[in-house]
Amino acid sequence: MTAIQDLFKTFAGKHGLGAACFICIAVLFWGIFLIILPQLAMLDYSFRFNLPAAQVGGVNDVYTLDNYAYFFQGNDSTVNTLDMGILVRTLVAALFVTFIDILLCYPIAFILAHSAKGVAARMMIIGLIVPFWVNEILRAFAFRVLFGSTGLINGVGMSMGLWDQPVDFIRADVALYSGLTYAYILLMVFPIFNAVEALDRNQIEAARDMGASWWRVHWRVVLPIAKPGIASGATMVFMLTAGALAAPQILGGPSSLWFTQLIYQWFNESANWQRGSAYAVVLLIVCISFVLMMMRVFKVSIGEIGR
Structure with missing residues (x-):
């Protein structure tokens, strides 16, 4: 206080x-x-029965753990491997997207902070920001068109003789991962940029003068400074990717059900807000726990991320 x-x-x-x-x-x-x-409110819903409106607030409207038990056991009291498998697959996919964003955004942020100057730097920033003036839904549909069987990528690939028939990038989840990687790229670039910008250029020059290679300069000098920015960006990208709904709905293949789609189904298709709330709470707890575990593994504190 x-x-x-x-x-x-x-x-x-x-x-x-x-x-x-x-x-x-x-x-x-x-x-x-x-x-x-x-x-x-969502937490309260998750501990309630799915009752008709007339019974809400009555003697049957009591707290229960059935909604959480269903996630682990289903209706037949056996392990609910389907829903738990979807959750694990969603987390692994979110982790993969986060890792790809780090690989793409770290060099961009470093160039913006220490290489690009004047007009070049402004053009790079404009080039990053302007595409995000387009609505997220429209961008997702644009990726579906781009990776479709008659899209630009298949057209160029077949015209160059790289493959003979259209590749199903949608079913292979290439379009989904590409769309998610692109959707949150700014949330990774700017935290890393803010961290790397504080690095004194003389430290890099001193390391180079002592004979360090470029990869060693980045590993020993730049990355320790960039680590809080990477952690901040990775946290946002991971949480938003795991909680994405529009992109999986539009770009996902028939076998790539996202955990958020399960939540959507419980809320809207099954009209079971109580079970949907329980699934949402499970996703929230698992994601926060995973992020805290990664912060502990990489020795990054909340204070460092806040900077």
């Missing part, structure tokens, strides 16, 4: 009491009404 008061006083001293109060009210409104209360 003292730290929050000190932060408020510092902010008020720089920007005025009115601006400080407005920021505090906005943050409290955002945190309480848009995050905490909806999550508490």
Whole structure:
């Protein structure tokens, strides 16, 4: 509490009491009404029976663990390998997309921070941002057209003789992974850029003068500085990828059911908000636990990510 008061006083001293109060009210409104209360409502739903509207609030409307038990056992009291397998596959896919984004965005962020200057840097930033003016749904459909059997990639590949007949990129999930990788690329580029920008260029030059190769310079000098930015970007990309719905619906093949699609089915097709809430809580807990575990493995703290 003292730290929050000190932060408020510092902010008020720089920007005025009115601006400080407005920021505090906005943050409290955002945190309480848009995050905490909806999550508490969903948590409450997850421990309820799916009852007709007339029975809600009656003697049968009691708390239960049946919705969570269904995730682990299903209806026949055997291990629910189907739903748990879909959850594991979703997490593995989200991890894969996050790893690809790191590989793509690290060199882009480094070039933006220490190589590109003036017009070149501005053009790179504009080139990254402008495509995201297009709605996410439209971008997903654009990827479906691009990777379709009569799309540009198949057309170019067959015209060059790389393959004789159209490749089913949709069924192979190539379109899905490409679309998800592209969808969250900015959330990886800018955290890494903010971290790498703080690196003193003289440290790189000193390492080069001592005979270090480029890969060793990045491994021993740049990556330790970039690690908080990588962790911040990876956290956002992983959580959003695991919770994506539009891209899996549009770009996913017939056998690539996403866990969020299961949640959607419980909420909208089965009209079972209680079970859908339980599945959503399971996804939230698993994702947060996985992120915290990775932070512990790579020795990155919340404070470092916040910077």
